[in-house]
Amino acid sequence: MKKILLITFLLTPFLGFSQTNKPIEGFLGIKFGSSKADVITALKARGGVLSTKSTDKAVYFSNVKLGTRVSEQLTIFFDDNKMYQGSFYFKPEHDDDVIGDYKALVSDVSEIYGKGKSTADFKPPYKNGDGDEVQAIKAGDANFFTDFKSGNNLLQITIISTKDYDLFVIASYYDNDLLSQAQGKEKEKAKADY
Numbered sequence: 001m002k003k004i005l006l007i008t009f010l011l012t013p014f015l016g017f018s019q020t021n022k023p024i025e026g027f028l029g030i031k032f033g034s035s036k037a038d039v040i041t042a043l044k045a046r047g048g049v050l051s052t053k054s055t056d057k058a059v060y061f062s063n064v065k066l067g068t069r070v071s072e073q074l075t076i077f078f079d080d081n082k083m084y085q086g087s088f089y090f091k092p093e094h095d096d097d098v099i100g101d102y103k104a105l106v107s108d109v110s111e112i113y114g115k116g117k118s119t120a121d122f123k124p125p126y127k128n129g130d131g132d133e134v135q136a137i138k139a140g141d142a143n144f145f146t147d148f149k150s151g152n153n154l155l156q157i158t159i160i161s162t163k164d165y166d167l168f169v170i171a172s173y174y175d176n177d178l179l180s181q182a183q184g185k186e187k188e189k190a191k192a193d194y
Helices: 002-018 036-045 095-113 133-139 176-193
Strands: 058-062 073-079 082-090 117-122 142-150 153-161 167-175
Touching: 036 058, 036 073, 073 176, 082 176, 095 133, 095 142, 095 153, 095 167, 133 142, 133 153, 133 167, 167 176
Parallel strands: none
Antiparallel strands: 058 073, 073 082, 082 167, 117 142, 142 153, 153 167
């Protein structure tokens, strides 16, 4: 019995070090670079409802869950029929819940991908902890975001305020290589217009 306990105690530190965070290779089991048809099929199988406003470069879904949260909208972007970005939009029940919802999502994601790098920037007269954080976000005078990096891929969780002052917590997954290619093509297209 003592030998078993000794072996267990000796192996415990190695088992702790061998645990790794999940790499960011896509979302909902859908890999970056997947075709539009494959993405639509996978999301419909999860109960997602495809919007009629979808285009060749972007598809929009409602009723898609990320963990236990149902997104207001999921927007997925494509370049050359390869998925490079997916953004989940979560609307808080009440505006005052937005920071708590943001922190809860960051906490849940941290369990999967490890600790992210969080930032909270404020413009005067606002500051973090003054009780006016939601007002500052609506005014465009505060930014909250957390970045989770995995190789050249990124998951960013942020809070935005729309022009109508609707607040959303957004979780965006990016393949930075494919995103850079898409942005490069857009720049070349814009140059060609001149």
